[in-house]
Amino acid sequence: MAKSAKATNTKSSASKGSNTKSSTSKTASSKSGSSKRSQGNSGGKSDATMLKELFLDELKDIYWAEKHLTKALPKMAKAATSEELSNAFTQHLKITQGQVERLEQVFEALDMTARAKKCEAMEGLVEEAQNLLEELPKGSAVRDAGLIIAGQKVEHYEIAAYGSLVQLAKTMGENEVANLLQQTLNEEKQADQLLTELAVSGINIGAENEPESAGRK
Numbered sequence: 001m002a003k004s005a006k007a008t009n010t011k012s013s014a015s016k017g018s019n020t021k022s023s024t025s026k027t028a029s030s031k032s033g034s035s036k037r038s039q040g041n042s043g044g045k046s047d048a049t050m051l052k053e054l055f056l057d058e059l060k061d062i063y064w065a066e067k068h069l070t071k072a073l074p075k076m077a078k079a080a081t082s083e084e085l086s087n088a089f090t091q092h093l094k095i096t097q098g099q100v101e102r103l104e105q106v107f108e109a110l111d112m113t114a115r116a117k118k119c120e121a122m123e124g125l126v127e128e129a130q131n132l133l134e135e136l137p138k139g140s141a142v143r144d145a146g147l148i149i150a151g152q153k154v155e156h157y158e159i160a161a162y163g164s165l166v167q168l169a170k171t172m173g174e175n176e177v178a179n180l181l182q183q184t185l186n187e188e189k190q191a192d193q194l195l196t197e198l199a200v201s202g203i204n205i206g207a208e209n210e211p212e213s214a215g216r217k
């Protein structure tokens with residue numbers, strides 16, 4: 001209770017500070033303008049423009065995420081015990097490289113230069129995968145089970161991102177863009193399904209039969 005009261009005090013004094021700044025600094029005043037705009041319609045920008053800005057921000061986010069995955073997937077392939085799972089990651093690496101190029105086509109179709117903006121979520125998901133690998137013994141089936149979980153979390157994030165982007169593109173009447181993003185969405189769904197099949201087809205059973213001594217630190 002006392003702690004939260006303290007936090008509130010800190011927050012209100014911090015926001016006082018930023019209010020003071022905003023009357024003197026150009027950057028801060030333009031920032032406060034944009035937050036006003038998102039609350040009401042007083043900023044002068046149309047909803048259509050704001051939607052496009054949101055769309056572009058999300059596009060830059062997933063562009064960063066896909067590029068990040070082109071570095072993570074080879075490590076996941078190398079870490080896998082089962083050859084099938086390793087191949088699945090390698091295959092998805094190639095698909096992911098194609099998805100990076102497809103996103104560049106999307107930027108081009110919108111007359112934009114492709115730009116990446118750090119995706120905190122994908123950075124975190126990849127970090128979690130790395131942590132799992134540190135905990136699970138090399139050459140074990142349980143390591144593969146962990147890799148499948150990590151891989152599916154990644155695919156589900158991508159499915160959510162592309163699903164939303166496809167809908168936004170359709171709303172904006174950007175049909176070419178919607179088609180491109182839909183192709184990637186389909187690939188992500190396939191990748192997710194393949195991982196489910198690999199889990200069901202034996203990796204999880206293998207992990208369950210593994211003795212405890214092969215197990216975790």
Ligand code: FE
Pocket residue numbers: 066069096099158188
């Ligand atoms: Fe992808």
Ligand code: ZN
Pocket residue numbers: 061062065118119120121122
């Ligand atoms: Zn993100």
Ligand code: FE
Pocket residue numbers: 121
């Ligand atoms: Fe998330």
Ligand code: FE
Pocket residue numbers: 092096154155158187188191
């Ligand atoms: Fe993917």
